[in-house]
Amino acid sequence: MPKVDDGVYVQNAAKRFLSALPALVEDRQEGAVERLLDIATGQSVSWSRETLLAVKNVTAELGLELSPTGRWWDQIHRAWYRHWCLWRAAERDKAGVQKKEHIRRAFPFRQYSCIRAIYEPAAHNKLDGLVFRVDDPFWEYHDPPWDDGCACTAIPRMASWAERESVDVRSLEYVRNVLGVGPGPDEYRPGHASGATATKRLETDLRDLLRDAPIAVVEDPLAQELEACGTREETLIASRLAVATWTRILESVTPDGVVDGEIGEQLRERVRAKLRHWHEQLAFIERRIAQDGRDD
Ligand SMILES: [Zn+2]
Numbered sequence: 001m002p003k004v005d006d007g008v009y010v011q012n013a014a015k016r017f018l019s020a021l022p023a024l025v026e027d028r029q030e031g032a033v034e035r036l037l038d039i040a041t042g043q044s045v046s047w048s049r050e051t052l053l054a055v056k057n058v059t060a061e062l063g064l065e066l067s068p069t070g071r072w073w074d075q076i077h078r079a080w081y082r083h084w085c086l087w088r089a090a091e092r093d094k095a096g097v098q099k100k101e102h103i104r105r106a107f108p109f110r111q112y113s114c115i116r117a118i119y120e121p122a123a124h125n126k127l128d129g130l131v132f133r134v135d136d137p138f139w140e141y142h143d144p145p146w147d148d149g150c151a152c153t154a155i156p157r158m159a160s161w162a163e164r165e166s167v168d169v170r171s172l173e174y175v176r177n178v179l180g181v182g183p184g185p186d187e188y189r190p191g192h193a194s195g196a197t198a199t200k201r202l203e204t205d206l207r208d209l210l211r212d213a214p215i216a217v218v219e220d221p222l223a224q225e226l227e228a229c230g231t232r233e234e235t236l237i238a239s240r241l242a243v244a245t246w247t248r249i250l251e252s253v254t255p256d257g258v259v260d261g262e263i264g265e266q267l268r269e270r271v272r273a274k275l276r277h278w279h280e281q282l283a284f285i286e287r288r289i290a291q292d293g294r295d296d
Contacts, residue, residue, distance in 0.1 A: 079205035081119050085145040086201065089193035092143065098190070104134050107156035109169070112142070119149030123181045130175075131157065131167045138172040140189060147184035226281075232289050239282040246275040 097103060114120065114128040124147070132138045134156075144152035162169070175181050186192055222242045229235040250271045 078119060082148045082205070083198045083201055085148055085150050086187065086193065086198035087195060088145050089188045090195040090198060092145075093190055093193050098134065098139065098143065103156070106158065108134050108159050109157040109162050109167075110134055110139070110154040111157050112144075112152065112154055114152045117149060117151030120151060121147050121149055123179075124150060124152055126179045126181055127152070127175065130170045131162065132170055132172075136171055138170070138175060141172065141183040142175070142181075143190050146188045150184070150188075222278075232285060232292065236282075236285050236289060239278060239285055242278040243275065243282050246271060246278055250275055 109131050111129065111131045112127045114124045116125055127142065139154075144150050144154060146152075183189075187194075187197055222238075222245065225241065226235065226238045229238050250268065
């Protein structure tokens, strides 16, 4: 039996899920998934800078940057954003501008600037506008980006500027003890950031998200449907619909002799759990209706 790797399996499973449920999937979402999947399929080994940009463009085109349209899409966007930050940290190290002696001499200070990006951790704003010597250990821990979601920058400043503005030059100690701002993850620190780490995390996150997509897309509308029911009969119909839907989904992810793998089994187990839950729900409402009939 030929084995296809889990990544391809997940993509195919997600596609089959979505194509089996046109009524529950908005066109917009379906198109986006196809495109994300195309990107994933073409880049199974490593994600290049171009790939990251492509994912960014897809999310931006969907307007996710300003208005995430749901839990799953928000997660896709967050996942992308996280890796975009790591990738920028790696690029920062590659450029190595801060290590160049002539630049350090010309600009002995750097001013921290936070633009409060959408996923920016709140602590970053506390550093906005502060000035540090270029050799202060502060930059060992807070050279932006220094955490998931960080879109901060640092502006090189000349000695004459610092004098003219009569700035208070701050230190790492001040940041730790007075502002109470701690370090970010080690992988962002200068010299520790790597494009390979960013790539690995993006691959893992997107695989997880692709695996969860069908569940998220189906689960919410079914739950809403049930919530909207006013009578036992309506609840009965909604429960039957849910059981039929999850049964169809389970059929669509049954191994067909070509696909295999741990992720496929995890996915099927999750669908089975959903189906069990809805079977119980259906049995419960059927019992109640039978009871009502006897009471009359
Ligand atoms: Zn930041």
